[in-house]
Amino acid sequence: MSRYGRADIAALVEEDRVHRDVYVSAELFALEQRHFFANTWTYLGHASQVPEPGDYITVEIAGRPLLMVRQADRGIRVLYNRCAHKGAQLVTDAAGHLGRTIRCPYHAWAYKLDGSLLAVPAQAGYDGTRLKDCETGRGLSAVKHVAIYRDFVFVKLSDAGPGFADYFGDVLPSLDNLADRSPQGRLRVEGGVLRNVIHCNWKMYLENVNDTVHPLSAHESATAAAKALWAGQPDDAPKPMAMEQILPFGAGFEFFDRMGGRVYANGHSVLGVNFSIHSGYGGLPAYEAAMTAAYGEKRAQAILQQSPQNAVCFPSLAVKGSPQVVRVIRPLAVDRTLIEAWSFRAEGADEVLFQRSMTYNRLVFSPMSVVAHDDVHLFETIQRGLNAGGNEWVSLHRDFNRAELDQETQTVNGANEILMRNQFRAWVKFMTLTMDE
Amino acid sequence: MDERHLFEFIAHEARLLDERRWDEWLALFSDDGRYWVPLAGAAQADRDTHNSLADEDRLLLSLRIERLKNPRAHSEHPPTRCQHVLQPPSMLRQDPDAGACELHTPFIYFELRGERKIVLAGSYRHHLVRAAGQIRIRLKRVDLLDVGSALPAIQLFP
Numbered sequence: 001m002s003r004y005g006r007a008d009i010a011a012l013v014e015e016d017r018v019h020r021d022v023y024v025s026a027e028l029f030a031l032e033q034r035h036f037f038a039n040t041w042t043y044l045g046h047a048s049q050v051p052e053p054g055d056y057i058t059v060e061i062a063g064r065p066l067l068m069v070r071q072a073d074r075g076i077r078v079l080y081n082r083c084a085h086k087g088a089q090l091v092t093d094a095a096g097h098l099g100r101t102i103r104c105p106y107h108a109w110a111y112k113l114d115g116s117l118l119a120v121p122a123q124a125g126y127d128g129t130r131l132k133d134c135e136t137g138r139g140l141s142a143v144k145h146v147a148i149y150r151d152f153v154f155v156k157l158s159d160a161g162p163g164f165a166d167y168f169g170d171v172l173p174s175l176d177n178l179a180d181r182s183p184q185g186r187l188r189v190e191g192g193v194l195r196n197v198i199h200c201n202w203k204m205y206l207e208n209v210n211d212t213v214h215p216l217s218a219h220e221s222a223t224a225a226a227k228a229l230w231a232g233q234p235d236d237a238p239k240p241m242a243m244e245q246i247l248p249f250g251a252g253f254e255f256f257d258r259m260g261g262r263v264y265a266n267g268h269s270v271l272g273v274n275f276s277i278h279s280g281y282g283g284l285p286a287y288e289a290a291m292t293a294a295y296g297e298k299r300a301q302a303i304l305q306q307s308p309q310n311a312v313c314f315p316s317l318a319v320k321g322s323p324q325v326v327r328v329i330r331p332l333a334v335d336r337t338l339i340e341a342w343s344f345r346a347e348g349a350d351e352v353l354f355q356r357s358m359t360y361n362r363l364v365f366s367p368m369s370v371v372a373h374d375d376v377h378l379f380e381t382i383q384r385g386l387n388a389g390g391n392e393w394v395s396l397h398r399d400f401n402r403a404e405l406d407q408e409t410q411t412v413n414g415a416n417e418i419l420m421r422n423q424f425r426a427w428v429k430f431m432t433l434t435m436d437e
Numbered sequence: 438m439d440e441r442h443l444f445e446f447i448a449h450e451a452r453l454l455d456e457r458r459w460d461e462w463l464a465l466f467s468d469d470g471r472y473w474v475p476l477a478g479a480a481q482a483d484r485d486t487h488n489s490l491a492d493e494d495r496l497l498l499s500l501r502i503e504r505l506k507n508p509r510a511h512s513e514h515p516p517t518r519c520q521h522v523l524q525p526p527s528m529l530r531q532d533p534d535a536g537a538c539e540l541h542t543p544f545i546y547f548e549l550r551g552e553r554k555i556v557l558a559g560s561y562r563h564h565l566v567r568a569a570g571q572i573r574i575r576l577k578r579v580d581l582l583d584v585g586s587a588l589p590a591i592q593l594f595p
Contacts, residue, residue, distance in 0.1 A: 094585060191488040192476045195587035221510035225503035229496060242497055338587050343488060358488045367588035368474065368491040370504050376590045377512035 037062030115140030171268035174311030182346035200379035212256035223250030248277035267314030267426030341365035536567035
């Protein structure tokens with residue numbers, strides 16, 4: 001029996017601060033796996049990862065092994081990666097091709113791509129048994145709630161909670177802003193995935209995606225080195241792509257505060273509604289002409305001029321329209337989180353955009369990133385620091401205003417910690433949604 | 438270039454990293470030298486269609502090294518130490534006319550920081566050139582075995 005009931009969980013999140021248990025309690029993590037990550041919509045993968053019928057990827061979400069499969073009719077289904085018979089995982093590679101059927105390596109039970117049971121060896125042994133009337137006889141279990149938006153595939157594991165469109169609401173245009181950067185409106189995952197394991201609670205990482213106050217101090221060593229190496233260059237000297245991407249991390253507090261932020265119901269946000277460190281990347285006239293031809297001048301400009309710092313599709317996805325990257329947050333344990341950084345090629349767009357996507361991921365989100373080293377170090381020290389005595393609370397007071405409690409969508413200054421408070425308010429909501437008391 | 442001399446060069450290069458003598462290490466690279474850790478390891482054909490854990494010219498290597506010297510490189514408290522354990526290199530290719538060669542060196546790399554220890558295995562491919570009487574690195578390619586697995590922060594230079 002858990003010692004955390006609905007009221008206890010609500011008490012962990014005050015209007016302007018959170019209790020350390022949300023980051024360090026293994027018991028709360030187990031409840032998150034059971035309730036929170038089942039009741040929220042989680043990013044699974046991108047449709048371009050399974051282009052042909054029979055293609056699959058395997059992903060683990062909230063401890064559940066899943067299999068996303070391109071169907072014979074070109075639709076996408078998400079199955080639990082567990083043989084109906086004894087539970088063996090049907091496939092164990094990260095990605096691959098199944099052919100026309102799914103065959104379990106243990107006893108050769110075979111399924112259609114949609115998961116229905118096709119054949120069982122030595123079938124006669126099941127004559128007269130109850131096999132066909134139970135879960136096992138129905139074949140592989142499928143995830144019921146699957147939504148595909150601009151080829152981004154999301155799942156919700158529980159029947160509770162809002163439908164896809166209600167859940168994400170007005171943060172979905174952030175995915176449009178990424179997909180629309182292709183004159184053909186289509187993205188392809190390419191260039192591989194950078195996978196990081198960080199010894200911290202997942203919420204610290206996701207909060208930091210919205211933290212505009214840390215770059216100046218946390219990233220001082222990287223930005224100081226970049227500035228020193230670039231010193232003496234004229235203002236209009238063309239920057240190597242790496243310098244173009246790293247130097248803006250050293251922008252001052254004013255810059256980050258003025259970029260502005262917006263929060264939406266259910267924990268979502270867009271940071272950098274006015275501009276961001278990505279706004280200054282060099283123009284590409286041929287690409288802009290292709291965009292104008294595809295969308296008309298007004299819409300093309302609207303797409304290209306919107307370059308938020310990060311949009312958060314709470315709780316699993318952080319999106320950068322430019323430079324076309326997403327980070328996927330996959331909690332592994334209360335103090336261990338997997339962060340995946342994926343690059344996209346915008347079909348029909350300039351090759352430089354794909355190089356920007358890969359370069360940014362490599363410079364900022366690689367296990368070898370000189371920018372991330374200090375972030376990761378800090379997250380890992382917070383995980384340990386919270387075990388200290390004296391103060392059991394983490395501050396989220398910056399720019400708190402009681403009026404924010406009565407509104408959903410709100411546009412604020414970039415340094416306003418409402419972007420984090422909003423995440424925790426949603427955390428309580430989806431954590432307790434399916435709790436009895 | 439005689440092989441014994443080249444093999445000593447490879448061992449010397451690793452020792453400079455183990456001793457945190459990064460400026461001397463960087464000086465071993467030619468002006469167009471690169472340090473490359475492809476994401477897909479030995480299977481990776483190029484750096485333009487697939488990403489890398491690191492793909493750095495002298496400018497980016499200098500950035501990495503200058504950052505490590507800054508007392509506010511927070512992750513360097515406590516400082517990271519590393520140890521490269523090398524197998525004897527083998528000569529893959531030699532072009533005496535161009536003064537160039539390619540060497541293959543399997544390794545194990547230990548990195549220690551406070552209580553944390555990581556171990557990586559793989560092999561190097563060094564493209565070496567002779568310039569002004571000196572051996573210089575045109576490419577140090579680091580093919581890790583740990584392809585596809587999630588990695589913790591790697592602070593120094595495998």
